[in-house]
Amino acid sequence: MSEVPTLESNATLDQTRERMRATLQGIIPDFEIDLKAEIAHHINALKKEMNAVILGHNYMEPALYHSVPDFVGDSLQLSSISANTDAEIIVFCGVWFMGETAKVLSPDKTVLVPSREAGCSxxxxxxxxxxxxxxxxxxxxxxxxxxxxxxxxxxxxxxxxxxxxxxxxxxxxxxxxxxxxxxxxxxxxxxxxxxxxxxxxxxxxxxxxxxxxxxxxxxxxxxxxxCEVHELFTVQDVENVRRQYPGVVILAHPECSPGVIAAADVSGSTKVMVDYVEQVAAPRYALFTECSMGDNLAAQFPHREMVRNCSLRCQHMNQITLEDTLEALQKIQYKVELAPDIIARAKAPIDHMLAIR
Ligand code: SF4
Structure with a gap:
């Protein structure tokens, strides 16, 4: 699990704004940080009041990723967390199938995804x-x-x-x-x-x-x-980044084409990418994955140089905003509902996977 320091639920608005400014300076404009800090402050107060936990996928936009989640990571890491939380409500800031996986692993909890439109190709x-x-x-x-x-x-x-x-x-x-x-x-x-x-x-x-x-x-x-995002990366993109940024280490998600994977330096999940940037020193890093993640890691590891020339944003992940997350808590929406037999049958393959050593 990636360690992004979370904001205290009882932080004041000023503290929230200052923390977000310190983390996100140079990543998003100050006026946007100030606007979003107000919403984040409301969300953090409300989640405490409602005994809710917020999970943020690595592809969430930086202002959300660095303000309201209690945990961040990839979809399965987050679902596993949801299975072990004492919170009554789980707000999954990610796409719909992730909310379903959380529901399968935590059938007795209320699982919310802030947008119904957050699908996946x-x-x-x-x-x-x-x-x-x-x-x-x-x-x-x-x-x-x-x-x-x-x-x-x-x-x-x-x-x-x-x-x-x-x-x-x-x-x-x-x-x-x-x-x-x-x-x-x-x-x-x-x-x-x-x-x-x-x-x-x-x-x-x-x-x-x-x-x-x-x-x-x-x-x-x-x-x-x-994946409608990862399929757009090309071998030519890899070559261009190498030419433009000497010494760059290119990390590509395995949803990219085999050609891109062969041309990259490292192939791995979003967790592998986070761990690599944290642990392996390199002149600079380029992530061939959904582009918010490069911004999130640039904010998380300011001593590392991330190549942030990405324009490939997932339209589904982009549906999840701080505004929608606040509304999700206020209106208890959108609830993930699954039939009990689907939950039981969908859990079996997950258990089989987890049993492999
Ligand atoms: S980036 Fe978007 S489309 Fe691609 S796998 Fe993730 S959610 Fe699905």
């Missing part, structure tokens, strides 16, 4: 009917679903995975004797993870691709959707 790209069709087409192959899926899709699968442990889950399944694994839904994460574990890859229902990998000892069967 990956989660939207795979339906229950698709998973059932895949199981029929490739019988016996276990189904691994990336955490970026809705609960009803997780409920159809055998294992869950994150971008940080996809290769570990694949190795585990191949180690159990499976020669084929269905890996959903991110095509690039599936391709990158297959390469990592030395497995062949083909996209489901593409017979010509399947024919080309016949005879492989281990095969990953992928799906044809991608």
């Amino acid at each position: 990956l989660a939207a790209g795979i339906q229950v009917s698709d998973v059932r069709a895949l199981k029929l087409r490739y019988p016996g192959a276990p189904v691994v679903t990336y955490v970026n899926t809705y609960a009803e899709v997780k409920a159809e699968s055998d294992y869950c995975c994150t971008s940080g442990n996809a290769d570990k889950v694949l190795k585990h399944l191949f180690g159990l004797g499976h020669d084929r694994v269905i890996f959903l839904p991110d095509e690039y994460l599936a391709r990158n993870s297959a390469k990592e574990v030395g497995a062949a890859y083909f996209t489901a229902f593409k017979d010509d691709e399947e024919d080309r990998v016949k005879g492989a000892a281990h095969t990953v069967i992928g799906w044809n959707v991608r």
